[in-house]
Amino acid sequence: MVIAIGFEGSANKLGIGIIKDGEVLSNCRTTYITPPGAGFLPKETALHHRENVLAVLKDAINESKIDVKDIDVVCYTKGPGMGAPLATVAVVARTVAQLWNKPLLGVNHCIGHIEMGRIITGAKNPTILYVSGGNTQVIAFCRKRYRIVGETIDIAVGNCLDRFARILKLSNAPSPGYNIEQLAKKGKKCVTLPYCVKGMDVSFSGILTYMEERAATLLKEGYTEEDLCFSLQEHVFAMLVETSERALAHCNSTEMMIVGGVGCNERLQEMMEIMCQERGATLFATDERYCIDNGLMIAHAGAEMYKSGIRMKWEDCTILQRYRTDAVEATWRKD
Amino acid sequence: MENFELIKQGAEARIFKGLYLGKPTLIKQRFEKKYRYPDLDEHLTKERIKAESRAIVRCKNVGIETPALYLIDLKKRCLYMEYFEHSITAKEFIMEASNEFIEKLSYDIGATLAKMHENNIIHGDLTTSNILIVNQFGEKCFFKDYSKLKLVLIDFGLAHIDNSAEDKGVDLYVLERAIISIHDNPEKIFGLILKAYRKNTNGHNNVIAKLDEVRLRGRKRLVVG
Ligand SMILES: Nc1ncnc2c1ncn2[C@@H]1O[C@H](COP(=O)(O)OP(=O)(O)O)[C@@H](O)[C@H]1O
């Protein structure tokens, strides 16, 4: 039996979770929310994490009803992400590990999403679409590593959505993507936007530029904000589903899993579900508790690493702003 | 399409086989994708059918093996083309073939892609699923005599014409990751492909330099969230 605590703060979410052999004991989170029209910057985000981390930690421990002495391993996000917020949270993890006299493990954030998705949904060896504010990757497991089969060649899909929300000055609470999703449900007309797919890669910068230059005009021409949100979603999600399908076919896979913050978008899930049905595959997706960055996923991935025998020296418990999914050997997977 | 039998579903289309004007024919139908907004789906499908037929013709003209094109039916979203009865994908071939055959194949892939790029044809979706190995003697045998095999490129829906090192480099990068994500020994396979590619291109080493640059882009990108 392994009890792990995980600390996550690579972007604007600060999360701490505790897991006991796949059983969720607690999963607490707070989000740094910026005013409409503004994105989050490293310094302010780090400050938010510093101000809130002890309160979230207290909640996570209380909710879990465990005694900290029963924790086996302290896990934190090593990267990828923003430097200052990563470092802030890593320092706290390092401190409690020393206070409690527990081993410390640095976890790859993307691996956290994937392993959390697998345990929650029960998917065995899925082709994975990982979509968030900073990442857009299509991933397949092969020769002990999560291989990047396709990815964005410029900006991440979540970044595209966030920046579009800023053009319309939509609220960032609870998240810009959520607000776009709600407005899109009322959209009726679909504007034709640039659609850019290269094999299993996608590009979103063309669509964003188009919106930056044309949104105001389109609104004057009789399109509503709802229509623009709808059009954007229909285009970017179609690109993601198309490349996912290509990867699914190439990998002879019958399982598709969506992870990452954008993955809780119901329209994306619906489109992916239709694609899967059309080719006899099964879709696995999770809701916002597990999709959006959280501490639990770091705890779970860290526990898997720990159980497979991985230990890290203190001097290796650093942070990495750039840390690729395929840099980690998945020693815990037996296939 | 009566008398045609569904044989598989590819990455995008449904594949039927049958006889057309007395010849073994494959119909590639880009069926309606219900997940896509209908107008967008219609638009993309037509573009791809056109891109695929254009690229097939262009390849034929410069001596690159592709299936012969028989009929374009935009309304039914279908392409009719030559069906290679005795063929397997390079993906399937690599899974079973001996090291010696895999090396030969890798070399031939590199040489074929060199020729394609020399003619400024960008495939757009290079994977080992989109390369066919055909037994030219109509035998259902692929692993005994390599000299009986030929390599045929398929699936040109994302193809276009471009002479830039950028597009060629990206084309190779797409293939590299497709190999890494399913095959054993990807360094060796792709290494041989590049070796043959270099040998068969004139002064196009800037494509390889571009490939290196494209590879680094992913590694250098800062990701947040
Ligand atoms: N001309 C052909 N002869 C024999 N088999 C073919 C031919 N064209 C395609 N196939 C088979 O059908 C599969 C899908 O065809 P492809 O053109 O790649 O469509 P998709 O875009 O759906 O992937 C190929 O991987 C191959 O196995």
Ligand SMILES: [Mg+2]
């Ligand atoms: Mg194909």
